[in-house]
Amino acid sequence: MRSLIYKDFKLSINWFFFIIMPFLTGALFLIPQWPFFIALMYFFFITVPNVFATYNSQNDFGFAIMMPVSKNDIVKGKISSFIIIELIHLLTGAIFAFIHVKLYGIDNFMLDLNFAFFGIAFMMFALFNIVFFPIYFKSAYKYGIPTIAANVAAILFAAAVELLVLFNPVFRNFLEGRSPEMKVLQIIILIAGIGIFALFNFIAYKMSAKRFENIDL
Amino acid sequence: MRGISISNKSNKPIYQQLFEQISSQILKGELESDFNLPAIRTAAKELRISIITVKKAWEKLERDGLIYSVAGKGCFISDLSNNELGNKRTNIIRKQMLKDLLFYKNLGISEDEIIKLVKELYSKVLSC
Amino acid sequence: MKVLNVQGICKRYDKFYLDDVSFSLDEGYIMGFIGSNGAGKTTTLKGILNVIHKDAGTVEIFGKNIDGNEIALKQDIAFMMGSSDYYPGRKLKTISSIVQRFYSNWNQEAYEGYLKRFKLDPEKKVKELSQGMRIKFALTLALSHNARFIILDEPTSGLDPVARDNLLELFQELVEKGDKSILFSTHITSDLEKCADYITYINNGRIIESTTKDDLLDKYRLVNGSEDDLNGMKEDMVSSKKNSFGFTGLIETVKLKPYKGINAEVPTLDDIMIYYAKKEEDNAQFNI
Numbered sequence: 001m002r003s004l005i006y007k008d009f010k011l012s013i014n015w016f017f018f019i020i021m022p023f024l025t026g027a028l029f030l031i032p033q034w035p036f037f038i039a040l041m042y043f044f045f046i047t048v049p050n051v052f053a054t055y056n057s058q059n060d061f062g063f064a065i066m067m068p069v070s071k072n073d074i075v076k077g078k079i080s081s082f083i084i085i086e087l088i089h090l091l092t093g094a095i096f097a098f099i100h101v102k103l104y105g106i107d108n109f110m111l112d113l114n115f116a117f118f119g120i121a122f123m124m125f126a127l128f129n130i131v132f133f134p135i136y137f138k139s140a141y142k143y144g145i146p147t148i149a150a151n152v153a154a155i156l157f158a159a160a161v162e163l164l165v166l167f168n169p170v171f172r173n174f175l176e177g178r179s180p181e182m183k184v185l186q187i188i189i190l191i192a193g194i195g196i197f198a199l200f201n202f203i204a205y206k207m208s209a210k211r212f213e214n215i216d217l
Numbered sequence: 218m219r220g221i222s223i224s225n226k227s228n229k230p231i232y233q234q235l236f237e238q239i240s241s242q243i244l245k246g247e248l249e250s251d252f253n254l255p256a257i258r259t260a261a262k263e264l265r266i267s268i269i270t271v272k273k274a275w276e277k278l279e280r281d282g283l284i285y286s287v288a289g290k291g292c293f294i295s296d297l298s299n300n301e302l303g304n305k306r307t308n309i310i311r312k313q314m315l316k317d318l319l320f321y322k323n324l325g326i327s328e329d330e331i332i333k334l335v336k337e338l339y340s341k342v343l344s345c
Numbered sequence: 346m347k348v349l350n351v352q353g354i355c356k357r358y359d360k361f362y363l364d365d366v367s368f369s370l371d372e373g374y375i376m377g378f379i380g381s382n383g384a385g386k387t388t389t390l391k392g393i394l395n396v397i398h399k400d401a402g403t404v405e406i407f408g409k410n411i412d413g414n415e416i417a418l419k420q421d422i423a424f425m426m427g428s429s430d431y432y433p434g435r436k437l438k439t440i441s442s443i444v445q446r447f448y449s450n451w452n453q454e455a456y457e458g459y460l461k462r463f464k465l466d467p468e469k470k471v472k473e474l475s476q477g478m479r480i481k482f483a484l485t486l487a488l489s490h491n492a493r494f495i496i497l498d499e500p501t502s503g504l505d506p507v508a509r510d511n512l513l514e515l516f517q518e519l520v521e522k523g524d525k526s527i528l529f530s531t532h533i534t535s536d537l538e539k540c541a542d543y544i545t546y547i548n549n550g551r552i553i554e555s556t557t558k559d560d561l562l563d564k565y566r567l568v569n570g571s572e573d574d575l576n577g578m579k580e581d582m583v584s585s586k587k588n589s590f591g592f593t594g595l596i597e598t599v600k601l602k603p604y605k606g607i608n609a610e611v612p613t614l615d616d617i618m619i620y621y622a623k624k625e626e627d628n629a630q631f632n633i
Contacts, residue, residue: 003446011432011443063431065396067447068419216397225538228611230559258373262517267542268374269557 004077017047026092033109037158052143075209111165116175116186122193126200128154137208235274244306250296348372348526354392354402368555373523377537378530380547386530423492425483433472448490456489476503497529513540534614566609569593584624595620
């Protein structure tokens with residue numbers, strides 16, 4: 001399994017997508033007064049289709065299936081390396097968010113760059129993964145439909161949160177309130193986000209592995 | 218050992234070709250007794266033929282008493298007296314002649330005609 | 346010991362059916378797997394190694410069922426499907442450095458030996474290699490972890506005659522000690538006439554023969570004669586072709602006996618394949 005992840009980063013995925021891209025999307029956090037989820041979504045728009053197209057053109061699954069690994073491990077490895085790239089994006093995002101707050105202060109027209117924001121971001125990635133992977137592993141080849149479906153889910157979710165923040169003061173207070181209670185709540189949202197991310201990824205893996213088992217590569 | 222030549226195009230099975238060439242070398246005394254024949258798998262590799270084919274040829278040689286095998290060491294040329302060699306040679310010739318004669322009989326040739334032809338052709342062979 | 350025992354593999358596709366495929370291979374031998382394009386060779390090999398999901402049947406390798414022991418067994422299996430068209434933009438040394446991580450018994454010395462033997466430059470990228478070189482690289486990767494059972498799909502296609510001959514020599518070298526076994530598919534039957542001990546012949550998803558090469562060639566005769574001769578024999582033959590001199594056809598040797606005086610020869614593997622294909626064609630026409 002570890003070898004499969006190592007293989008992905010050494011052979012399958014261009015380093016641009018896990019070194020340069022996180023910094024580029026992270027740098028978007030420096031734009032003032034912005035719906036920051038869009039910065040993270042460039043991962044969905046650019047990295048996802050590129051990486052999965054490259055898997056196809058390099059015959060990545062054909063290679064993996066020849067190694068002494070189970071089909072389950074192939075799915076686990078593939079999802080794991082994907083998660084690692086997502087985490088790199090979130091981490092660099094967090095670093096740039098920190099710089100943003102230092103530069104401009106926390107106040108933002110849309111959702112502020114606080115703990116709750118990253119909790120919601122984890123949920124958005126979780127949603128993307130649970131939609132994307134089970135559809136993708138029906139073929140382990142066609143990435144177009146799963147990319148679109150997962151994007152729609154992630155965009156609707158993030159848009160709903162942003163709109164609630166804009167038009168519902170109670171909700172806005174939950175996510176942006178500065179009182180100690182609200183700050184605790186926001187940390188809880190972050191932890192919940194991480195929990196949902198882990199849970200959804202696990203479910204996505206289970207569903208994907210089952211489907212991949214029945215594919216004839 | 219003299220060379221061995223195997224033909225895939227021949228109608229004769231390959232093991233038969235191998236058997237005939239080695240047995241003739243033995244019967245002509247070209248292979249010394251106790252000479253160690255190459256191992257089956259090595260011979261197969263070197264002659265570029267199947268292991269099973271070589272096995273078959275070696276087995277036939279052993280059945281005919283031309284070679285003997287020592288477990289773990291391989292096959293060796295039998296130590297045969299001139300008398301035994303002669304007998305074996307005659308036996309092989311008998312078998313072959315029987316086959317040939319059946320063929321001539323089917324063509325409807327008489328004994329006298331055959332003998333006449335053999336004499337005529339043998340003198341040609343000698344002059345070769 | 347049986348290195349491979351395949352029992353009753355079935356696999357249904359829309360337009361193709363792999364029908365109850367069974368055969369086995371003893372340790373230390375080379376088996377050639379022949380059949381025309383689309384006969385089911387690759388599907389069978391993929392079914393053996395669980396690359397495709399088989400509908401029915403069992404596969405035992407080294408006496409162990411592959412279902413449940415797949416990962417452990419694959420450590421001891423070398424497997425190559427087609428040429429290496431993986432990661433065209435990567436250098437050979439990068440790919441091999443990854444492959445070796447997967448195998449506990451990777452043999453660096455053997456790997457470097459094959460690179461040298463095949464004249465492969467590890468600094469080159471896959472896309473810079475010719476088709477023949479790609480196959481050699483795929484073979485190098487497959488053979489460098491001391492596998493005891495080597496399964497190769499069409500390893501000789503795309504190689505020139507000299508390279509093919511070298512490869513067949515290598516196969517015989519590999520089995521010389523008797524602890525390695527090779528199963529390889531090909532449609533170039535002259536490859537097999539040189540080195541195969543056993544032949545498995547598949548036609549239209551069904552195994553026609555699986556036996557030693559000597560017995561297979563011995564089992565059939567290629568006959569030719571006049572059209573009158575054909576009339577009596579037709580029922581007994583696998584199939585036959587008419588020409589202006591009479592006919593030629595394939596018949597099982599045991600069925601040949603009653604027909605004295607007919608010119609009969611040992612067929613080549615090609616002959617056997619050609620007349621079985623002809624039989625199928627005839628049957629198809631008959632069914633319409």
